[in-house]
Amino acid sequence: MIDFIDDLNIILPFLYIITFGIYLYDFLKGKKEFTNSKRLFLFITLLLHSIYLITRTIHFGHPPITNVFEIFTVLAFAVSFSYFILELVTDIRGTGPFIIIISILFQVISSTKIEHIVAVNEVLKSNLLGIHVFSALVGYSGITISAVYGFLYLMLYKEIKLNQFGLIFNRLPNLEVLEKLSFYSAIIGFSLLSIAITIGIIWLPKAFPNFSYADPKLIGTSIVWILYGIGILSKLLGRWRGKKVVVLSIVGFIIAILSTMLTNFLSLSFHSFY
Amino acid sequence: MNLLAVSINHRTAPVELREALYVGSAEVVNLINDAKGKLFSEGLILSTCNRTEIYGIPVNKNLSYFDIQNFITEKKSSHKINPEHFQSFLSREAVKHLFRVISGIDSLLIGDNQIFKQVKDSFQISEEMQFAGFLMKRLFDSATIVGKRAITETEISEGAVTVSYAAVQLIEKIFSTLNKKSALVIGAGETGETAAKHLKDRGIGAITITNRTIEKAENLALKLNAKIIPFSNLKDQLSEFDIVLSATSSPELIITKDDIHKAMKKRNFNPLVLMDIAVPRDIDPESKKIDYVFYHDIDSLNIIVEQNLAKRKAEIPKVEKIIEEELNNFFGWYNSLQAAPTIKSLRDYFESIRFEEVEKNKNKFSSGDLEKLDIITKRIINKILHHPTTELRKSAESGEETAESATRLGILRELFGIDNHRPGEEKRP
Numbered sequence: 001m002i003d004f005i006d007d008l009n010i011i012l013p014f015l016y017i018i019t020f021g022i023y024l025y026d027f028l029k030g031k032k033e034f035t036n037s038k039r040l041f042l043f044i045t046l047l048l049h050s051i052y053l054i055t056r057t058i059h060f061g062h063p064p065i066t067n068v069f070e071i072f073t074v075l076a077f078a079v080s081f082s083y084f085i086l087e088l089v090t091d092i093r094g095t096g097p098f099i100i101i102i103s104i105l106f107q108v109i110s111s112t113k114i115e116h117i118v119a120v121n122e123v124l125k126s127n128l129l130g131i132h133v134f135s136a137l138v139g140y141s142g143i144t145i146s147a148v149y150g151f152l153y154l155m156l157y158k159e160i161k162l163n164q165f166g167l168i169f170n171r172l173p174n175l176e177v178l179e180k181l182s183f184y185s186a187i188i189g190f191s192l193l194s195i196a197i198t199i200g201i202i203w204l205p206k207a208f209p210n211f212s213y214a215d216p217k218l219i220g221t222s223i224v225w226i227l228y229g230i231g232i233l234s235k236l237l238g239r240w241r242g243k244k245v246v247v248l249s250i251v252g253f254i255i256a257i258l259s260t261m262l263t264n265f266l267s268l269s270f271h272s273f274y
Numbered sequence: 275m276n277l278l279a280v281s282i283n284h285r286t287a288p289v290e291l292r293e294a295l296y297v298g299s300a301e302v303v304n305l306i307n308d309a310k311g312k313l314f315s316e317g318l319i320l321s322t323c324n325r326t327e328i329y330g331i332p333v334n335k336n337l338s339y340f341d342i343q344n345f346i347t348e349k350k351s352s353h354k355i356n357p358e359h360f361q362s363f364l365s366r367e368a369v370k371h372l373f374r375v376i377s378g379i380d381s382l383l384i385g386d387n388q389i390f391k392q393v394k395d396s397f398q399i400s401e402e403m404q405f406a407g408f409l410m411k412r413l414f415d416s417a418t419i420v421g422k423r424a425i426t427e428t429e430i431s432e433g434a435v436t437v438s439y440a441a442v443q444l445i446e447k448i449f450s451t452l453n454k455k456s457a458l459v460i461g462a463g464e465t466g467e468t469a470a471k472h473l474k475d476r477g478i479g480a481i482t483i484t485n486r487t488i489e490k491a492e493n494l495a496l497k498l499n500a501k502i503i504p505f506s507n508l509k510d511q512l513s514e515f516d517i518v519l520s521a522t523s524s525p526e527l528i529i530t531k532d533d534i535h536k537a538m539k540k541r542n543f544n545p546l547v548l549m550d551i552a553v554p555r556d557i558d559p560e561s562k563k564i565d566y567v568f569y570h571d572i573d574s575l576n577i578i579v580e581q582n583l584a585k586r587k588a589e590i591p592k593v594e595k596i597i598e599e600e601l602n603n604f605f606g607w608y609n610s611l612q613a614a615p616t617i618k619s620l621r622d623y624f625e626s627i628r629f630e631e632v633e634k635n636k637n638k639f640s641s642g643d644l645e646k647l648d649i650i651t652k653r654i655i656n657k658i659l660h661h662p663t664t665e666l667r668k669s670a671e672s673g674e675e676t677a678e679s680a681t682r683l684g685i686l687r688e689l690f691g692i693d694n695h696r697p698g699e700e701k702r703p
Contacts, residue, residue, distance in 0.1 A: 160447060161562065163574040165581060169447060175545070176450040238542065242566060 001059050002116070008052040013111050015045040016076070016104045023096035027171050035093060042084055042096070049077045060117060065133040068260075069114040076106035078141035082188075086145070086181065094171045095181075098148050128203045136196035136221075140256060142189025143228065147253030149182035150246030157243065179242055183235060186249050190228040197225060220259020227252040275608055277409070278332055279368035280342045280360050283325035284382045287359040294353040295346060297321035299399060305349060306403045313337060313345060316407035318414075320375070320396040322389065324382050327375070329368060331409060369413065369604060373597045376417045377424035378431060385430040385586040390421040409608075416604040420597055428592040433582030438469035440578040441549040441570070442476055445517055448547055448568055456480040458515040459500075460508065461522035462490035465551055469519050470498055482515070484508055486522070509533050513540035519549045520556035527558050534561040551575065613666045616683050619692040620662070624655045662686070 022038045053074065057063045064070035083099040086092075152172055159169045172178065200218075205211045212218075231248040234240035240248075282295050297305060302319050309317065309330065317330025328342055339362040347355050363371045374380040376393045397414040400406040406414065424430050434440040449455055457478050459470045462485040470481055481500035485491035488504065495502045503511055512518065512533060522528065529548075534557070538546060548569040550557040555571055562569035628651045632644075639647055669682060686692070 156447070160444070160568055163570065163577060165578050174447045174450050176448070180450070241543065242545070 001055060005052065005055055005059060008048060008055070009111050009114060012045075012049055012052060012073075012076075013104065013108045015048060016080070016100060016107050019045050019080075020097055020100040020104055023100055027094060027097050028167065030171060038096065039084075039087065039093070042080065042087075042100070046077065046081055046084060049073075049080075053077060063130060063133075065130070065137075066117060066121070067115075069110045070117075071133070071137065072106040072110035073114065074137055075140060076103040076110065078137050079103045079106070079144050082138070082141045082145055082185075086185075090177075090181070092173050092177065092181070094173065095149070095152060098152060099145060102144055102148065126203070126207065128199055129207075132196050132199040132203065135192040135199070139189045139192030139194075139196055142185050142187075142192060143224070143249070143253050143256060144189075146182045146185035146189055146249045149178050149185060150249040153178040153182055153246045154243065154250075175242075179246065182246050182249055183232075186228055186245075186252075187232060190225070190232055193221065193225050193228070197221060215263075217259055217263035220255060220263070224252045224256045224259070227255070275365045275369075275409075275605075276331060276335075277329060277365055277368045277413075278337070278339065278342065279327060279329045279363040279371055280339055280346070281325060281327040281363070281371065282346075282355070282360050283327070283380070286361055287355070291353055291355055291359055292324060292326065295321075295326045295350050295355070296323065297326055297350065299395070301350075302396070302399055303403060305346075306400065306405045308349070309345065310403070310405050313342065314405075316400075316410045317405055318396055318400050318410060320393060322392050325375070327371075329372060329410075329413075331407075366601065366605065369416075370597060370601055372413065372417055373420045373600060376421040377593050377597065378421075379424075379590050379593050383435055384583065384590070385432070385435070387425060387431045390425070393417060393421070412607065413604070416600055420600045423596045423600070424593045427596065428589045430586055430589040430593050432589075433578075433585055435579055435582050435586065436468075437551055437572055437575045437579060438465060439472055440575040440582075441469055441519065441551060442472040443578060444568075444570060444575065445473075445547050445549070446476070448545060449516065452476050452478045454479050455516040456482065456514065457517040457519060458482045458484065458503075458508075458512070459494075460484055460518065460520040460528065460556060461552065462487070462494040463521060463523065466519065466521040467494055467497070469521065469549070469551065470494070470500070473517070473519070474498055478517075486524075509537075512537040516545070517547045517549070518557070519551065521551045522556055524552070524556055525554060528556040529558065529561075531558045531560040531564070534558070534567055535564055538564055538567060549575070609669075610667065613669075613683060616686060616692065617663050617666055620686065620690060621655075621659060623690055623692060624659060628652065628655050 019038070019041050022034050022041055026034045026038055053064055056070075064074055080100055080103040083096065087096065152168075153175060155168050156172050156175055156178060158164075159166065160175070173181075227248055231240065231245050231252070235245050282292060284292065287295075297319065298321070302321065305319055306317075309319075309328075311333065313332060313334075314330030315333050317328065320327045320329075326346065328346060330342075339360070340357065343355075343357060343360050361371075371380070372393075376390055378385045378387055378389055381389055397406060397410075397417075400410060434443040446452070452473070455478060457470070457473050457480070459466045459473075459481060462483060466483075470483070473481060481498055482503055483491045483495045483498070483500050484503045484505050484507075485494075486505050488502070491502045491505075494500070509529070512529070513536075518529075520528065534546070534548070543566050545566045545568065548557050548561060548567060550559075550569065550571045553572060557569065559569060559571060561567050632647060632651055636644055636647075666682065666686070
């Protein structure tokens, strides 16, 4: 089974790159020849990725959430899977390349660095950890997608304002739709992050003797959570709209990425397991 | 095929001459009455703002293009129109021209899909007037296929190619659903009306019209089932609209940046689209600097129009390929009509020889053998004729080499001394 897992680990980045290529070709050419096949290809990629995650879990005896590179492959899957669901629900098919490229980044890093870890810290075998990590990852994929749609909103907004009617203008859905996609993704991200934070606050002090509320990752996640909270509330109250909300979403995403990178790679936190 | 076509269009004649030869649907009926049986056995008269065309199968072999040109100019115009203002087509070229017209690639506005309906209507008149016979009906079916294929298989009619439609396309890049939006049209002239109609067609929630002359606004509002507001209330009520479309002939600005800013504050900075399609402009272009204000004038809309026209031009080769395919299908059918009488004559000729020889020699056979002789000789004739018959049909139905197919038929007729009527003559004066 280990050979199969290794093969899939090598194949997955290429599958994401090919899927991205098809989506990008379709976006650039604006033809309808790959309208359905690109979705099928994304489905196959996600199917193989889910098989990879399941076999890995069975073989190593724990879900792939025990270190940052395992988390990256789950994140790559979560981002593209969320996009896949969004594409099915909305039938908006032109934004795929901007989302799938994020999965490529996570999967390439994961595939090159991931190791075979069988023995894991006892604390990481808790069921609460599973819910905590799962909700945090889906929450992060939500805010990732929200930031991507926010970025696309800003690009289209600028093109229309400046009378530049190029690819972005011709291929992207309209501003209102992009704003909605960004906002709904942010709501999903925010809700799941709320769950992750709540579980974290209850469970972490018990699980980690060196737990600290001044932990950089906790502070980073809390800032992201507060920012999204302010943005969503202002939007719902009708005080903020469009640019302001999407800029906040992008800033939140950047802080989330920086906080993850700092805590995990610089080992500043009890939260880093690598 | 002796189908003749004569056309005066935007490439051959200036607008005043095209106008002079424009034929309304009532006049088409009169013209058909005059042409039917005298000039053509069957035909079609098509007239739009950019072209007037006559297609027909002449009753007389000697009918020339000039006769058809004279027919229309004598009926319609006192203008000095000469033969250079016409294009003339025969047979395959005439069919091809009709296919080009219905697919929109011959239109002034490439890909204009209004022409499809106009051709359809013209055929309908011909049919109602019993001017569309066997050939014209088939031609209409083929033309319809070309028109539909051009629309569905290519992007020849995609994108806005008029300023007013480009305005709507742009609005749809900002708002997702127009049915919850309200639009204000300033000016009740032709441009404002066209743009308002486009908005209405796209399902805009509400349209309001305002104009300096209130009567004009009322007339347009009646046509479009729209509301009206007095011109003097324009600035106060500006904030109520999501889309403002201005097309007046005012020499100075009607709406300033300050007016827009005030309206935006009242709207709590909900997006506002300003389409200024007037020349000189009605709305201060500086308004575009305000957040969530999408200001566009005729120049920016023209960028979209030019882009879409270029895209449509790039689709022409695809449409031409469809036209070639359908031309081959049409002439395949037509040539099979030509081949059928020849095949029949050939079979009759062989059968007559067989019958004659059997009759001559029937005394040499017993009555039982005579029956066998009859069966055997018929089988021999069938076997001899099987290959040439199949080949003739195949060659005719392929439709690719009309001239070659005609030559084969001619040689065969000459070799076997068959000479009966063929549908259609190729040579015309």
